Amino acid sequence: MYLVKSTLSWMSGSTTPEPSPAESNNEVKAPEGKPEEGSFGSALWKIIGSNLGGDVLRIGVSLPSWMYEPLSSLQRQAEMVEYGHILTKASKCADPLNRMAHVFGFAVSGYSATKRVKPTFNPLLGETFEYVDKQSNTKFFTEQVSHHPPISALHVEGEGYRFLQNSSPKTKFLGNAIDIITQGNSHVYFPQSNEHIHYENPCTRCNSIIIGSRWIEHFGQLNFKNLTNGVTCSIEFRKAGLFQGPQFDITGFVCDKDGRQCIKIEGRWDEFVTMEWLVDSLEGKKGEKKEVWRITANNFISGDQYGFSKFTSSLNTLDDELDTILPPTDSRRRLDRMNLEKGKTYVATTWKRTMEERQRNDRRIRKEHWVPVWFKEDVIDDCFVETTNEDGTVSKGPMKFWRYVGNYWEQRDQQVKTSVQEGLDFAQAIQIPGYVRGLACDFTSYESKSTATTETNITDTDSDGENKTNSSATFSTTTTTTNN
16 A cells, blocks of 8 residues: 555645545546646646546656655555554464454555645656655665656565565556556565565555545555465455445455455555454454554644645754765655755756656666665565466466565665764765666755756746746656656
8 A cells, every 4th residue: 555655645735535436346437527727636637637548657747846746656655654554563473363453454554645735756767765754773775666657665574474575567647536556466474473464455546636625545455465374354445425425444354264254354545454354363363353554643734835744854864973874875865856855846846857868868768777776676486476478378376576685774784884983974885886876766866056957948837826936957748748
């Protein structure tokens, strides 16, 4: 669901419900009425209105910075670490049924951040983000390993568990709504019990993105399977329907390897998850109820224009220590993100388009296949998927997956240790390979004078409606970019 957060935030706005679009998941039609001129919906329709039924993530849309929140999608995926302690609890469960219920609690906790009102910046190829939660001893790391199709790979190491995820979302623009098909796979490993749990995500729909008050619903099945012992969990995210009935409700069961329902799961994806034992077990009696997850009280910053929680706000922290440790590719260093955070929306838009243009130039010069730095495409031997071949036949084989190859944290810790011992400044402890230097994802390679030329005069309309002319930065004046 963390990939869902980054994708659906792309279109989300106000969360006040309005009547749902047609119940058919595939109905495509233009919105009824006309959005107010200058509104988010009006700006969005002008850019993507001609792509009804299409995948808007694949058409290379470039939106002005005022339509975003000051986070990269890689940072937004890191919001899951806030509730990573649930997986630590799961690792200590003696009963695999109880462990599965906790894994679900962790999975659904990420949906609580999917109600935010602005999209996140799309990651550049080679962009990275790290986050360390010292209280729970959790390390999060992710890299954008492909731009076309967009794929991000992440690796989390926590106390008693490892969490891996690949995300390659697809969308379908329905007119006044957009469906997100996550095409993501998540894997949780518990070394002590030697268990491996795999799950995928349900469909997400962003409603009223052009006309009306925007709102979000998740619907369909969220299915988990313990590939070690056969325990499963199937949860239904109820569809809101025409009158937004059970908009946030979830319900389902944890079943043993024989398919017997052993634990009932209920709750709301935006607030809490509870479990009720239906049978006597190692860690519970029939009828016993327990809360697995609840959103942190007073977690959101009052009056924050982006609706950030305290945890989310911390993802942008770039103090003196981090500034000397983080690699040049870390999302915190993005100039568009940094300027938007300071309220400089026009400057942010200028840098955003400058980076997009450099990314296009990178591909033209590079030509050869991109090689990620920290992840390598591999297979997961115990997780099998079916693939439809060109001749229509179906074959079954191990799941392809981008795995973390190591050395990021090891290099970081070693160079910091060496710097301290020798009394030196950390000076960017993690050194990126030479072939990454100077590319779009090398955020320390941008300098206002060196990247500024007078080739083009750009007139842009910012969020306040003021026309501003820029004669310094070189970037494309078109709203369509070429996928890299």
